[in-house]
Structures are given as C-alpha cells and as structure tokens.
Amino acid sequence: MPKVEFWQGNTAVVMGAIAAGCRFFGGYPITPSSEIAEIMAAELPKVGGKFIQMEDEIASIASVIGASIAGLKAMTATSGPGFSLKQENIGFAYMTEVPVVVINVMRGGPSTGLPTKVSQQDVMQARWGTHGDHETIALAPASVQECYELTIEAFNLSERFRQPVILLSDEVVGHMREKIVIPEKGSYHIVDRKRPKEDPEKFVPYKPDPEDDIPPMASFGDGYRWHVTGLTHNQWGFPTNDPDIAEEKILRLMRKVRRFKGEIVKYDTYEVEDAEILVVAYGSVSRTALSAVREARSRGMRVGFFRPITLWPFPDDELRGLLGGVKSVLVPELNCGQMILEVERVVGGKARVFGKGLVNGELFRPSEIFDFIKEVA
Amino acid sequence: MPSQEVLNWLRTRFFPHIWCPGCGHGIIMHALLRALVDLGKKKEETVIASGIGCSSRMPGYIDACTLHTTHGRSLAFATGVKLANPELTVIDVMGDGDCTAIGGNHFIHACRRNIDITAIVMNNNIYGMTGGQASPTTPVGAYATTAPYGVLDVPFDICKLAAGAGASYVARATVAHPLLIEKYVRNAVSKKGFAVVEVVTHCHTQFGRKNKRPRPIDNINFFKDNSVMNNKASNMTLEELQGKIVIGEFVNIELPEYIEQYKNLIEEVGGNRG
Numbered sequence: 001m002p003k004v005e006f007w008q009g010n011t012a013v014v015m016g017a018i019a020a021g022c023r024f025f026g027g028y029p030i031t032p033s034s035e036i037a038e039i040m041a042a043e044l045p046k047v048g049g050k051f052i053q054m055e056d057e058i059a060s061i062a063s064v065i066g067a068s069i070a071g072l073k074a075m076t077a078t079s080g081p082g083f084s085l086k087q088e089n090i091g092f093a094y095m096t097e098v099p100v101v102v103i104n105v106m107r108g109g110p111s112t113g114l115p116t117k118v119s120q121q122d123v124m125q126a127r128w129g130t131h132g133d134h135e136t137i138a139l140a141p142a143s144v145q146e147c148y149e150l151t152i153e154a155f156n157l158s159e160r161f162r163q164p165v166i167l168l169s170d171e172v173v174g175h176m177r178e179k180i181v182i183p184e185k186g187s188y189h190i191v192d193r194k195r196p197k198e199d200p201e202k203f204v205p206y207k208p209d210p211e212d213d214i215p216p217m218a219s220f221g222d223g224y225r226w227h228v229t230g231l232t233h234n235q236w237g238f239p240t241n242d243p244d245i246a247e248e249k250i251l252r253l254m255r256k257v258r259r260f261k262g263e264i265v266k267y268d269t270y271e272v273e274d275a276e277i278l279v280v281a282y283g284s285v286s287r288t289a290l291s292a293v294r295e296a297r298s299r300g301m302r303v304g305f306f307r308p309i310t311l312w313p314f315p316d317d318e319l320r321g322l323l324g325g326v327k328s329v330l331v332p333e334l335n336c337g338q339m340i341l342e343v344e345r346v347v348g349g350k351a352r353v354f355g356k357g358l359v360n361g362e363l364f365r366p367s368e369i370f371d372f373i374k375e376v377a
Numbered sequence: 378m379p380s381q382e383v384l385n386w387l388r389t390r391f392f393p394h395i396w397c398p399g400c401g402h403g404i405i406m407h408a409l410l411r412a413l414v415d416l417g418k419k420k421e422e423t424v425i426a427s428g429i430g431c432s433s434r435m436p437g438y439i440d441a442c443t444l445h446t447t448h449g450r451s452l453a454f455a456t457g458v459k460l461a462n463p464e465l466t467v468i469d470v471m472g473d474g475d476c477t478a479i480g481g482n483h484f485i486h487a488c489r490r491n492i493d494i495t496a497i498v499m500n501n502n503i504y505g506m507t508g509g510q511a512s513p514t515t516p517v518g519a520y521a522t523t524a525p526y527g528v529l530d531v532p533f534d535i536c537k538l539a540a541g542a543g544a545s546y547v548a549r550a551t552v553a554h555p556l557l558i559e560k561y562v563r564n565a566v567s568k569k570g571f572a573v574v575e576v577v578t579h580c581h582t583q584f585g586r587k588n589k590r591p592r593p594i595d596n597i598n599f600f601k602d603n604s605v606m607n608n609k610a611s612n613m614t615l616e617e618l619q620g621k622i623v624i625g626e627f628v629n630i631e632l633p634e635y636i637e638q639y640k641n642l643i644e645e646v647g648g649n650r651g
C-alpha cells in the first residue's frame with residue numbers, strides 16, 4: 001500500500017530528494033526555502049547522508065559540487081537573493097559537468113523584495129543566471145505531489161546529463177499543504193551517472209561517449225585521478241585556448257541536452273482539442289488557471305490549458321502542435337512577462353498572445369483569470 | 378633536481394607551466410610534493426583543490442585528484458569533497474588574494490569548523506595573475522597597480538587570523554626556508570583538524586618590480602635577512618619586530634574535528650545501519 005501523507009511542498013522536495021538517492025545537502029537559510037534545509041538537517045543523517053550549513057549560498061553550492069565530485073548525489077535549496085549568489089558556481093558545474101540539483105523557491109524580487117510572498121520572477125534567471133552559454137534544465141512543480149516526483153526527476157536528469165538541474169518551485173507550492181501519495185520504492189526510475197569502465201591509467205575524463213555526447217564520470221576516491229577546472233579544457237580536463245577544442249567543448253555542452261530535448265520536456269494539457277483560447281500557465285499559477293479554464297468550459301467556452309512542466313527546455317514543439325484552431329493564447333504569470341517571450345516565439349504571429357502579470361506578492365484568483373479569458377473571448 | 382618520487386607526482390606532459398621563471402610558487406609545490414611522498418600518500422586518495430590565481434594553477438600540474446575551482450571558493454568545495462568522502466586527504470592551495478579577500482569568509486569558517494583539511498596559503502602580497510593589484514596582505518606604503526601612491530589599508534596577518542578563527546594548526550615559513558615548508562606541510566597534513574600553512578613567497582614580476590625587489594634572488598635574500606623564528610621573536614620588542622617576518626609554528630593543538638562529530642551524530646540517529 002502506498003503511503004499517504006499531508007505535507008508541504010518543501011517537505012516533499014526533501015523526501016523526493018532522499019528517495020532519489022541524495023546524500024549531501026549544503027545550505028544557507030532563506031525564506032521561503034528554509035524548511036528544506038531544516039528537514040534535510042534532520043533526515044539526512046538518518047540515512048547516513050551529510051548535511052552542512054555553510055557560511056553563505058556561494059559556499060553552499062560549492063560544497064554541493066565538491067560532494068558530487070566525491071561521488072554523492074547532492075543538492076542545495078535557496079530563494080531569490082541566494083539564487084543570485086549561487087550563479088557563478090552553477091556555471092562552474094555546467095563547465096565541469098558535475099551533476100547537482102538546485103532548488104529555488106521563488107519569492108518576490110528584485111533584491112530582498114518580498115521574502116514571504118510568491119512570485120515567478122526568476123524564470124529567466126534560471127535560464128540565463130550564470131554567465132556564458134549553457135543549456136538549462138528547469139522544472140516547475142505545481143503541487144506537493146510534483147515537488148516529490150519532480151525532485152526525483154531533477155536528480156535523474158542531472159545524473160544523466162552531468163549538469164545542474166533547477167527545480168523552480170515557488171512560495172505557494174513550497175508552503176501549501178496537501179495530500180501526497182508516496183510512490184513505492186521501485187515504482188519510479190532512478191538514474192545514476194555513468195561510470196568509466198577503463199583502467200585508471202587510461203582514463204580520459206572528458207572524452208564523450210559518442211552515443212550521447214556525455215563523458216562517463218569518475219569520483220574522487222574511487223581510484224581515478226583527474227583534473228577538474230572551470231577553465232575551458234581539453235578531454236584530459238586540462239586548460240586550453242585552442243580555438244577548435246574550446247568551440248567543441250561549448251558546442252558539446254549544448255548538444256548533449258539539445259539532442260535529447262524530446263525526452264526531457266514535460267507538459268500537461270486539458271481540453272486542448274477544440275480550443276480557440278489557450279491558457280498557458282505553470283507552477284502555482286497553473287492551479288488557479290486550470291480552475292478558470294474549467295469554469296469557462298462549464299459555460300461552453302472553447303478554452304484549453306497548457307502547462308509547461310519543464311520551463312527549460314521549453315516544450316516548444318509540443319505547444320506548437322496544439323495551436324491548430326487557437327485564436328488567442330493567454331499567459332498569466334507572477335512577473336511582468338517572462339515565459340510569454342517563449343510563448344510568443346512559438347506562436348510566431350499565428351495567434352494573438354496576451355500576457356497578464358502580477359507582481360504584488362499575491363497569487364491570481366481563479367476569477368481574475370476567468371475575467372481575463374472573458375476579455376479576449 | 379626533484380627526486381624520482383616527486384617527479385612521479387607531476388603531470389609533466391602539461392609542462393611548461395604558466396609560472397614566470399623564478400616564481401616562488403614552484404618552490405612551494407616542490408615542498409608540498411616532498412611532504413606527500415614522505416607521508417606515503419597515494420595519488421588517487423589525495424585531493425588538491427585551489428581557487429583562482431597564479432598560485433591556484435598548481436593542482437593542474439599535480440597527478441592526483443585535482444580541483445581548480447572559482448576565485449576564493451575552494452575551501453567550500455574542499456569541504457564538500459572531504460565531508461562526502463572522509464577517507465580522502467584534502468589539501469587546498471590558495472593565493473593571498475584568493476584566500477583572504479574574496480575567500481576570507483570561507484577561510485575563517487573553515488578554521489572555525491575545524492574540518493580535517495590542510496590549507497596552504499601562498500602569500501606573495503599581491504594579485505599576481507591579474508597584473509599586480511593590491512591584496513589584503515600588501516604592506517602599507519607598498520606600490521601596486523591599484524595603489525600607485527602606496528597602499529593605505531593595513532594588511533591581514535594570515536596566521537593570527539587563522540589562530541583567532543579556531544584552526545588546530547597554524548604555521549608560517551618563507552620560500553627561503555624550503556625545508557621548513559616541507560616540515561610544516563607534513564605536520565599540517567598529519568593534523569586531524571583544520572591546518573594552515575602560510576608560505577611567504579614572492580611575485581618578482583608584479584610586486585618585486587614596483588617595490589625594489591625585481592629579481593627572484595632579491596626576494597629570497599630579503600626573506601632570509603628579515604625572517605625571525607617565533608621563539609626568538611617572543612623576546613623582541615615591537616620596534617625590533619618592525620618589518621620582520623615571524624616564522625614558526627604558532628598553533629598546534631587537539632580540537633574536536635567536524636567530520637568526527639558528524640560521524641558520531643550519524644551513529645546516534647542510526648544512520649549507519651542502512
């Protein structure tokens with residue numbers, strides 16, 4: 001019998017992480033993510049894992065990357081200002097191809113902003129927060145159940161693609177309590193990073209497997225010696241300025257994700273078949289948006305609903321495929337228009353796109369989104 | 378010439394190294410490798426971490442598990458490595474700017490936490506890599522590219538900082554005393570707890586050139602002439618100590634080590650059972 005709990009989203013993130021095999025957490029307190037650190041501090045030692053409260057968010061992500069290089073599945077959790085501080089080292093993990101999971105429970109910004117209030121203002125920061133080119137994988141849970149399941153998925157993706165994966169939760173999803181059915185062990189898939197098979201003396205640490213462009217990863221301490229650097233490096237991990245090698249390194253970082261975009265993207269739909277109006281929403285907003293769509297349907301309006309679960313990569317082909325009879329696309333989000341840029345790109349002028357932003361720290365009420373639907377109908 | 382055992386620890390295929398001929402960082406690398414050979418360390422069980430700077434390029438040349446991180450943050454990375462796999466010997470090599478400016482917060486917290494890591498701080502009193510800007514250890518009045526009229530702010534004493542922040546082992550040597558470096562590194566690595574070895578070294582290219590010590594030998598002679606062992610220094614007046622470099626072991630004590638404490642915690646909550 002699967003266990004049923006009544007948890008808040010932040011608790012589900014911790015339990016999902018531990019189920020995924022997370023055995024290291026480095027963190028620094030910040031609202032509305034602190035419960036994740038607190039519950040990790042209590043739970044990790046019980047499974048032989050390590051929790052450490054570091055001196056700041058920069059150190060937290062650094063410790064997590066170090067732990068991952070030493071072989072543990074590792075994560076950190078933060079919000080707004082802390083997510084900003086982590087960015088340089090997140091880039092280090094992209095460059096060095098170290099799997100880590102970063103939870104960002106979004107609150108109002110910029111700066112200290114609205115610490116206890118919800119927002120979705122970090123969508124673009126998740127995509128482009130660290131300098132330099134990289135492909136982002138970011139997942140946005142909309143329920144406590146998804147906090148659990150998508151945290152497992154975040155670990156699986158980061159282990160598979162050897163790069164950071166971001167869980168873009170938000171204050172509402174993180175703090176609300178609802179029923180969650182804990183999937184039984186063995187009922188979900190767990191991915192572990194590919195390990196090298198060759199003799200340590202023959203190990204070439206950044207030699208990609210031609211199958212997937214991803215090099216198998218050794219851990220410090222398991223017999224292999226290798227060099228890790230954030231400088232652009234050759235396949236021995238040694239710094240180089242060689243233009244061909246430098247270009248291939250970056251192109252491969254992009255390619256290893258782009259090749260498998262179809263396997264990474266996740267989304268959800270409701271009543272899209274005959275829709276003339278499509279509401280696109282994610283995270284906590286998708287909950288109120290969905291009730292508004294249901295309300296509109298009950299009144300005979302041809303309204304459908306599309307929820308990107310991976311915000312990055314954005315499910316663009318998947319959305320494009322639904323646009324057949326759609327005349328208007330509505331994008332309510334808790335920012336001044338971030339995801340709408342992706343939607344506009346996908347729609348490409350074939351339908352009208354309307355955005356509705358809210359940045360006062362509140363969540364849309366279903367009636368507000370329903371009114372929004374009526375305005376364009 | 379380095380011994381064959383020391384050469385075995387080098388990735389000579391990545392030579393020539395990036396350091397200027399005569400740079401002090403090579404003397405420190407040699408002393409570190411002699412200490413590791415002496416202690417019988419295994420390359421695949423030894424982690425050498427670093428931040429960013431000329432000094433921090435050292436791990437690339439060492440044939441161990443090496444981790445060249447971001448500027449100032451290496452101790453935080455090293456903390457994660459060591460906590461994840463306590464069996465590893467973890468050594469973190471940093472420059473003065475790396476360790477005490479951008480990384481100052483991580484440094485004092487690593488000392489306070491007393492985690493079993495050895496920090497080697499290569500103090501050349503300057504930002505060598507970026508072209509000779511002032512660092513937190515550039516002496517008052519010395520010239521740097523960002524202090525064309527002389528430095529105004531008072532430098533850190535790295536050893537006092539480490540001692541005050543709670544490290545279990547703190548020592549200082551200079552590159553004019555390579556055997557002392559080797560001995561202190563050996564003691565530091567053997568220490569169960571956070572250990573700091575500050576090595577006063579030179580950047581003749583960026584610091585020496587502007588401060589009347591343009592050749593490597595000028596610096597070595599300066600360090601020889603101005604170093605005082607701490608037992609002797611304790612009998613000297615403040616005036617006599619002006620401009621002197623006090624070397625020696627300053628702290629060598631037994632303190633509860635972080636990972637040992639954490640292991641006990643895991644045992645208490647039953648986490649070692651599954």
Ligand SMILES: Cc1ncc(C[n+]2csc(CCOP(=O)(O)OP(=O)(O)O)c2C)c(N)n1
Binds near residue numbers: 431448474512
């Ligand atoms: C975040 C960040 N800021 C600045 C730099 C530029 N930078 C590279 S090395 C360095 C100073 C290194 O000085 P030190 O640690 O004393 O090492 P040295 O080169 O003297 O051995 C600076 C400021 C950087 N790489 N990253």
Ligand code: SF4
Binds near residue numbers: 402505506
């Ligand atoms: S610039 Fe200074 S610190 Fe850097 S390699 Fe040259 S002498 Fe050494």
Ligand SMILES: [Mg+2]
Binds near residue numbers: 430500501502503504
């Ligand atoms: Mg320096």
